[in-house]
Structure formats: C-alpha cells, structure tokens
Amino acid sequence: MTNESQVSAEPTWPVDPNLQTETRVAWYYYVGNLTQQQIADRLGTSRVRINRLLAACRESGVVQVSINSNLSNCVALEQTLAERYGLRGAVVVPTPEDEQRLREAIGVGAGNYLNEVIAPGNTVALGWGRTLVNTWRAMRARTDHALSVVSMLGGLAHCPRLNTFEITYGFAERLGAECHYLAAPIYASSREERDLFLAHETTRYTLDKARGADVAVLTAGDLDESLVVKYALTEKNVGTLKDAGAVGDVLGHFIDADGNLVDHELNKRTVALKPDDLAAAGNVVLVAGGTSKATVTRAALVGGYIDVLVTDEAGAEKLTQDYA
Structure with a gap:
C-alpha cells in the first residue's frame, strides 16, 4: 500500500462533477486494475481522454491526497505487523464500509502485490478460499507460459460454488500458466486411504512441485464460515474440533491458537501440504482479513508459516x- 498511485474510495474533499469523474477514473485505473481502454469503454469516452484525466489527477493532487491521509494508518499497520510477527512484509488495505466487499478489497491488495513478486518461470502454489477468486481477478493478465500454477490441497466431489480446481484454473488462465491439479479429495475416508493417495505417483509429483514453489498463496479459515467448514465438515466435526482446541484451518489442517496442529482425526485424513511444508516455499503469502478471522490469522502468523x-x-x- 505504499504505491503513490493508490487512491481512496472515500474522498474527503468537496465533490464536483469534474472531480467526481477524475476520482472514478483514478480508482478504476490504480485500484480496479482496468486498462485505459477498458475505462474508456465503461465511461463511454476515448482512451485519449482517460489518459488526460489521469494526468489531471496527478497534477491536481487527487491521487496524492489519499496517500497522505486516508492510507497513512494502513502503512503504519504494515510496519507494525511485520515487526510484531517477524514477517517479510505486509499489505493493509482500507476496510470497506460494505462488509460484502471485504474480500474484493483484500483481493485487490493481494493481486497488486502478486503482480510485483511473481516472476517469469515461477511456480505458484495455491490454497482454497473465496478471497483468492478476487485475488486473481485483480491481477494483470500475462502470457508467460513458463509459469506454473499448482494446487496445494485436494478438492471436493460436490461443491455448489467454488472448488480448489476453479481457484487453480482461474490463476492459471490469468497468468497464462500451465496448470497442475491435485486430483484427490481434501479429506480421505481414513488415514490408510490418505496414505494411499499420498503414495500415488501423480499426487506425489503435484505436492512436491507445490512444496518447492517460488510463491505460495493461501487463506486461513475460521470455524464458522470457511469453505472447508461449510462444504467438507459436519456439525459433529466442528464440535469435536473446538473441543480439541482448534481455531481454524490452514491448508485443510486444523490448528490451535498457537499455530500447532490439533490432535484430531481430520488432520490424519487431509490430502494436502502440511503447514510445516510451507517452509520450503520461497514466499508464503496469507490473504485473510476481517475481525472475525483475526484469531486464526494470528495462529498462522505465530506458527511461523507466513512470510507476507x-x-x-x-x-x-x-x-x-x-x-x-
């Protein structure tokens, strides 16, 4: 969030029609990640005019104002988080007034960060979560076919909306990358079946590739609204997980408030990288926000699994x- 071209969604200056247009154009370009032509098409004008409006924003201080005021707390929080949890870095975006847009806002922050750190030839390993959809949608399209995208955990045979396969495919399509799925369920029916999946050549290859990724991108799920809880667990599972001290999951593995794996049978049936395996990745990025996820987010941080x-x-x- 230190980019001088970021703007605020909620300007504090008096708004007139011209300034309103300039602000909208700046938001679409610097935060929405649209091209000048896409903005022109959306507003029914020419790309040349959009270019002039962006120049006017810089000259008038529209873009600069938000950095000096509305986002200063975000920058300070980034530094505090990095120091407190021993992180390589942090990205903090303003919390939107509309809670329904929280994942979108965090996704923009994550997408902009990943635009800068994913390099040609990299392998990008992925977790599972709704915020990751907003992340790849906020990223620049690429045509670097040397990139690889690989899933770090299995999926579900039945999922009404979103599966790990869609996450992996979405990133691969946006990056122009080759795609590697983990063709297994996220939870096997027994520990013995889990071991058979892990021993299979294709599963082993995929997990080894994910383990050595240059960049790993994942979310953390709480025990109330995460996709794992919603689609893969029963109420009984959730109850016994809470009894075992779990506060949420990282890569389908349930951890306590200190980031340790809890003693629960689900952790013995998970077909995925273990949180400890993330240590082999070059840069581990956790994309998670909202006060309701603070406990599991902190657990992932103090567990030492996360770089950014x-x-x-x-x-x-x-x-x-x-x-x-």
Whole structure:
C-alpha cells in the first residue's frame, strides 16, 4: 500500500462533477486494475481522454491526497505487523464500509502485490478460499507460459460454488500458466486411504512441485464460515474440533491458537501440504482479513508459516491491539 498511485474510495474533499469523474477514473485505473481502454469503454469516452484525466489527477493532487491521509494508518499497520510477527512484509488495505466487499478489497491488495513478486518461470502454489477468486481477478493478465500454477490441497466431489480446481484454473488462465491439479479429495475416508493417495505417483509429483514453489498463496479459515467448514465438515466435526482446541484451518489442517496442529482425526485424513511444508516455499503469502478471522490469522502468523500477510485495516488493528 505504499504505491503513490493508490487512491481512496472515500474522498474527503468537496465533490464536483469534474472531480467526481477524475476520482472514478483514478480508482478504476490504480485500484480496479482496468486498462485505459477498458475505462474508456465503461465511461463511454476515448482512451485519449482517460489518459488526460489521469494526468489531471496527478497534477491536481487527487491521487496524492489519499496517500497522505486516508492510507497513512494502513502503512503504519504494515510496519507494525511485520515487526510484531517477524514477517517479510505486509499489505493493509482500507476496510470497506460494505462488509460484502471485504474480500474484493483484500483481493485487490493481494493481486497488486502478486503482480510485483511473481516472476517469469515461477511456480505458484495455491490454497482454497473465496478471497483468492478476487485475488486473481485483480491481477494483470500475462502470457508467460513458463509459469506454473499448482494446487496445494485436494478438492471436493460436490461443491455448489467454488472448488480448489476453479481457484487453480482461474490463476492459471490469468497468468497464462500451465496448470497442475491435485486430483484427490481434501479429506480421505481414513488415514490408510490418505496414505494411499499420498503414495500415488501423480499426487506425489503435484505436492512436491507445490512444496518447492517460488510463491505460495493461501487463506486461513475460521470455524464458522470457511469453505472447508461449510462444504467438507459436519456439525459433529466442528464440535469435536473446538473441543480439541482448534481455531481454524490452514491448508485443510486444523490448528490451535498457537499455530500447532490439533490432535484430531481430520488432520490424519487431509490430502494436502502440511503447514510445516510451507517452509520450503520461497514466499508464503496469507490473504485473510476481517475481525472475525483475526484469531486464526494470528495462529498462522505465530506458527511461523507466513512470510507476507495481506489483510484489511480493521483486521490488522485487531491483530496489533488485541494480541499485543
């Protein structure tokens, strides 16, 4: 969030029609990641005019104002998070007033960060979560076919909306990358069946590739609304996980408040990289926000699994204040 071209969604200056247009163009370009032609098509004007409006924004200070005021707290929180949890870095985005847009806002922050760190020839390993959809949608399209995208965990045979396969495919399509799925269920029916899946040549190849990824991108799920809880677990599972001290999951593995794997049978049936395996990746990026996820996010951080956190302002404040 230190980019001088970022703008705020909620300007504090008096709004007139011209300034309103300039602000909208700046938002679409610098935060929405649209091209000048896409903005021109959306607003029914020419690309040349959009280019002039962007120049006017820079000259008038529209773009600069948000950096000096509205985002200053985000920058301070990034530094505090990095120091407190020993991170390589952090990205903090303003929390939107509309809670329904939280994942979108965090996805923009994560997408912009990944645009800068994913290099030609990299392997990108992926977890599972709705915020990751917004992440790849916010990324620049590429045609670097030397890139590889690989899933770090199995999927579901039945899922009404979103599966690990869609996440992997979405990233691969956006990056112009080759795609590697983990063709197995996220939870086997027994530990013995899990071991058979892990011993299979294709599963072993995929997980080895994910383990050595240059960049790993994942979310953390709480025990209330995560996709794992919603689509893969029963109420009984959730109850026994809470009894075991679980606060949520990382890569389908359930951890306690200190980031340790809890003693639960689900952790013995998970077909995925273990959180400890992330240590072999070059850069592990956790994309998670909101105050409701602060406990499991902190657990992932203190567990030492994460290099970079992408979150929102309210979530970051909870992580720095409640867990001082």
